Amino acid sequence: MFIELLKIELYKIFKRPRTFIAFGAIAVIILLVQFALKVNGKDFVQFYTDSQADTFDIPYEKILNGYFVCVAVLHMILIHVPLLVALIAGDMISGEASLGTLRLLAGKPVTRTQLLMAKFSASTVYVTLLLAWMALFALLGSLLIFGTEDLVVFKETDLHIIKAGDVIWRFFAAFVFAALALTTIAAMALMFSVFSENSLGPIVATVCVVIVFTIVQQLRVPVFEETVNPWSFTTHMLGWKGFFYVEKNAEGATITGSIENPAALLRSGLILTGYIALFLGISIRSFNKKDILS
């Protein structure tokens, strides 16, 4: 029955025009960024390499390759994708309540936990498809436009060079991690959705929480750095970047196939999974106890 429920939820998601707003928006943004970097990419690279330009002869054309552009695109848009995820996940229960269909669903011979898990799973499928779409445009598109070369990644004052043959798996891993991060957002939006009877509330609440925690993280206030930030999901949502930071040997050369801090990545993954479990636990408990009056 769960599979049937999941199919129904996916059917409903992909029958709604609003679902495709996110796919359209992502395609447009990526194309815009790619166009901007094609036209003015040298200035973009210069922004990061300014301090080294006097010491080294920077090979701008080589740095500005498809992999580099894809990482740049991910930096620019992954922070905004939670809004697109909230648009769908935040509407999952509250949208049914405002539409008057929640009472029809809950009066059917399926448990509320099954119903909620089907909605959560459908949101996860949506997130995965959104990221696959993003990968298609950001990675394949950039490779087609800018070609392949070794990937150069800037980390504050440090610089990581990754061989072209060592890059693809990192993108795959980064997209999987981003899927986990966005699933956390979907779980939170779904939780807010359980408590609301209109679609807008949970979407706005989710976006507000993400904005507040992102600002707290960026303020770098010592008290927050010690208390909130190590546990804030917005901190760990950026964990995907870790796949592009590589270990270096004693001579300072990067080690192929390595990750600079795998323990931090694992910790971030576990914390995000913990958040998903927490949000889902609250949702299931509340939804099962909820009197459906809508």
Added chain:
Amino acid sequence: MNQVIRVQQLSKDFGDIKAVRDLSFSVGEGQVYGFLGQNGAGKSTTIRMLLTLIEPSSGTIEIFGMNLKKHRKEILRRTGAIIEKPDLYKYLTAKENLRIFSRLSGVKVPDKKIMDQLALVGLAERADSKVKTYSQGMKQRLGLATALVHDPALILLDEPTNGLDPQGIADMRNLILHLSRDLGKTLLVSSHLLSEMEMVADHMLIIHKGKKVVEGRVTELLNPEQSIVELLTPDIPATLVFLRQSGWAATLKELVNGTIRLEFNKQQIPELNRQLVEKGIPVLSLRPLNSLEDYFLSLTKE
């Protein structure tokens, strides 16, 4: 007759508000059971409890001889319902809506049967139209089709005639009778349109402020041996004095909006009229409250 629904001492509180209080009733197999009450009387809350949408504060519900809490899935698989305004998925067609709701009930209904259901409610020609293009009456009929698509034995209809025009109300009435008489379904139908209930229900329960006021066969409730009789007179004080001093004192019920209500066998109305006239008390009207509407109002009037 087998009991399909058996409710005992059912109560539901929302904070300080007692929506349903100690409600007990039973619905027999094949019956059309009218569930009557004014808006806010507790009808929808009760139906929602029968569908597990609302958790009762106390009491038990048995459907098909099984405890609803323990056998929720088995019971709901054999139950169809529409609750108030059935707003379906507006961005889907009628056929798509029916397909979804039949699968949610655990049944994969073939397209032909879906079309039959739509034909039953008069929507076959609009099967492929999106629900957002439907009128309220059409949505109501589609809601009924979703309740019937998995061929349930028990059908719960909460205010099914809401939003329907006179022709739609007549069609709904005929459909209810068809489901009961021809297909042997058991129906619990809530409504505040009492005249409609009078025409379809064979049993009924009147609920007021969450409490059962009366329950029984419609024919018996409409023709009780003891009727409420309404006496309208311009001289209420003199009339009350006469009634209290004569043999009618025990029949006096209440004074409502300038009318005196008495309870006695309606065969005695001519005799009371004769005595009042003999005493020189003017009588403007003297009539039994025997329509369901009158009966309902007499029971629920503050």
